[in-house]
Amino acid sequence: MVLLLRASTCTLIARHVPLLSSARLQHRRSLFFAAKTFSRSASSAASKRARSHVHASIVQAGGITISREDVVKEDDPTNNVPDSVFWKLGLQLHRRDDHPLGILKNEIYKFFEDKFPGKYQKFDDLSPIVSVTSNFDDVLVPPDHVSRRYNDTYYINSDTVLRTHTSAHQAQKLREGCTHFLVTGDVYRRDSIDATHYPVFHQMEGFRVFSPAEWDASGMDGTSFALQDLKETLEGLAKRLFGDVETRWVDTYFPFTNPSIELEIFFQGNWLEVLGCGVTEPAILENNGRAGTVAWAFGLGLERLAMVLFDIPDIRLFWSSDLRFTSQFKAGQLGIKFKPFSKFPPCYKDISFWISDSFTENNLCEVVRGIAGDLAEEVKLIDSFTNKKGMTSNCFRIAYRSMERSLTDDEINNLQARVREEVPGKLQVTLR
Ligand code: FA5
Ligand code: MG
Numbered sequence: 414m415v416l417l418l419r420a421s422t423c424t425l426i427a428r429h430v431p432l433l434s435s436a437r438l439q440h441r442r443s444l445f446f447a448a449k450t451f452s453r454s455a456s457s458a459a460s461k462r463a464r465s466h467v468h469a470s471i472v473q474a475g476g477i478t479i480s481r482e483d484v485v486k487e488d489d490p491t492n493n494v495p496d497s498v499f500w501k502l503g504l505q506l507h508r509r510d511d512h513p514l515g516i517l518k519n520e521i522y523k524f525f526e527d528k529f530p531g532k533y534q535k536f537d538d539l540s541p542i543v544s545v546t547s548n549f550d551d552v553l554v555p556p557d558h559v560s561r562r563y564n565d566t567y568y569i570n571s572d573t574v575l576r577t578h579t580s581a582h583q584a585q586k587l588r589e590g591c592t593h594f595l596v597t598g599d600v601y602r603r604d605s606i607d608a609t610h611y612p613v614f615h616q617m618e619g620f621r622v623f624s625p626a627e628w629d630a631s632g633m634d635g636t637s638f639a640l641q642d643l644k645e646t647l648e649g650l651a652k653r654l655f656g657d658v659e660t661r662w663v664d665t666y667f668p669f670t671n672p673s674i675e676l677e678i679f680f681q682g683n684w685l686e687v688l689g690c691g692v693t694e695p696a697i698l699e700n701n702g703r704a705g706t707v708a709w710a711f712g713l714g715l716e717r718l719a720m721v722l723f724d725i726p727d728i729r730l731f732w733s734s735d736l737r738f739t740s741q742f743k744a745g746q747l748g749i750k751f752k753p754f755s756k757f758p759p760c761y762k763d764i765s766f767w768i769s770d771s772f773t774e775n776n777l778c779e780v781v782r783g784i785a786g787d788l789a790e791e792v793k794l795i796d797s798f799t800n801k802k803g804m805t806s807n808c809f810r811i812a813y814r815s816m817e818r819s820l821t822d823d824e825i826n827n828l829q830a831r832v833r834e835e836v837p838g839k840l841q842v843t844l845r
Contacts, residue, residue: 472503475540479503484542484569491571493563495783498575498601501613506731507597508537510744513719513751514615514731517654518597520747521617524653525595528646533619536582537597542569543576551584551701552669553694564773567601567612575601578712579618580669583693587701592622597715603775606782606792611728615715619646619690622698622708635707639692640672643709647676647690654722654747669694670710680721687721688713724750727816729787735817759790759814760822762829766842767804774809780839781811784831790814806845 470481486492509515525533567575582596596618628638659679667673670691677684690711737754781789796808
């Protein structure tokens with residue numbers, strides 16, 4: 414969803430009004446169902462697991478060293494970064510040439526290189542720790558915009574965040590004099606839990622500046638010229654990645670572009686949103702040394718595209734270090750289809766409580782993820798009612814499932830017991 418709509422939808426969900434559009438709901442559901450289509454081909458190699466989740470307390474990213482203490486500050490009320498997110502910093506999946514995200518990034522690089530040799534500057538190692546100014550103000554996100562809330566964004570302190578999108582680097586790159594650039598990186602959002610949403614994912618930003626001479630010759634105004642070029646470029650990219658695929662453009666809203674559109678791809682019977690883009694707001698160009706020019710920008714979700722291209726049914730798999738996952742992909746090979754190596758059933762546990770005004774679904778997801786990590790497959794509101802006294806009760810169903818092994822009853826009961834233990838204190842709710 415759009416930056417704006419995404420956050421407000423979360424807020425709406427938090428108020429227990431399932432206002433997701435039916436198409437989007439269907440899309441979410443369909444992908445969720447897709448997550449259940451694991452084949453039964455659990456091979457004898459199943460026993461050869463390589464689960465080496467070594468958690469370092471110091472990571473390298475964007476040319477700097479980041480220690481846990483720099484990012485996770487439990488006693489600081491202006492900080493909301495959990496350990497589970499700190500451990501993802503520095504992994505930089507998009508920089509691994511034999512990882513689906515790295516293979517896809519390289520293929521997009523090739524597309525731009527073939528079409529415009531030597532023209533686009535590429536950045537894939539910019540630090541994900543950015544100022545509130547870069548992430549929001551520089552791209553004209555209004556001060557009261559929902560996406561800035563602690564419910565939606567990971568704050569290190571009140572001035573510094575984990576970037577929520579690669580658009581956080583637009584202004585800086587413009588000021589450095591770049592006119593054609595691609596920025597790839599890990600981005601962070603407090604979000605709901607399901608097969609296509611994860612608190613850390615990867616985006617690629619594209620940006621191109623045009624000078625008046627370029628559109629004058631066409632007889633078009635600058636905005637129409639840039640919009641046409643943007644659409645042609647991205648349709649060309651979609652064709653290169655997917656072959657003859659059905660695409661459509663949907664009008665949307667972003668604070669930093671006008672007009673703003675999203676590209677959807679028809680995949681397995683559903684329209685899948687893969688990127689947002691538009692013609693850059695003139696103020697961004699004016700504020701960063703490019704007055705009088707026109708530009709386009711796009712931000713695409715690498716996981717969304719990679720799930721389609723490689724047949725990867727669940728977004729958590731990208732983080733797997735299981736050899737049965739990682740060994741299936743080879744540098745430079747986009748056509749490979751992922752062969753599911755296991756089909757382990759999910760286990761569902763419900764939790765019901767009386768909510769308070771401050772309760773949000775994102776906060777619940779964070780508690781669940783803090784306890785169950787990637788074993789949490791989905792958290793879903795299944796029932797809500799308000800009694801005569803005006804108290805509202807919610808029932809959430811948590812799906813626990815491992816991509817890599819069977820979970821024991823004891824293990825799941827233990828996780829659920831810890832969720833029940835932490836939820837009342839952390840979320841100010843009363844268990845029923
Ligand atoms: C943005 O983040 C804008 N910065 C994109 C942009 C850039 C627009 C430049 C205009 C100009 P949005 O929130 O819609 O927009 O996210 C962009 C893409 O990231 C989505 O289309 C989707 O493919 C992907 N995405 C968004 N949220 C998630 C998530 N939780 N998990 C995985 N992928 C996601
Ligand atoms: Mg969107």
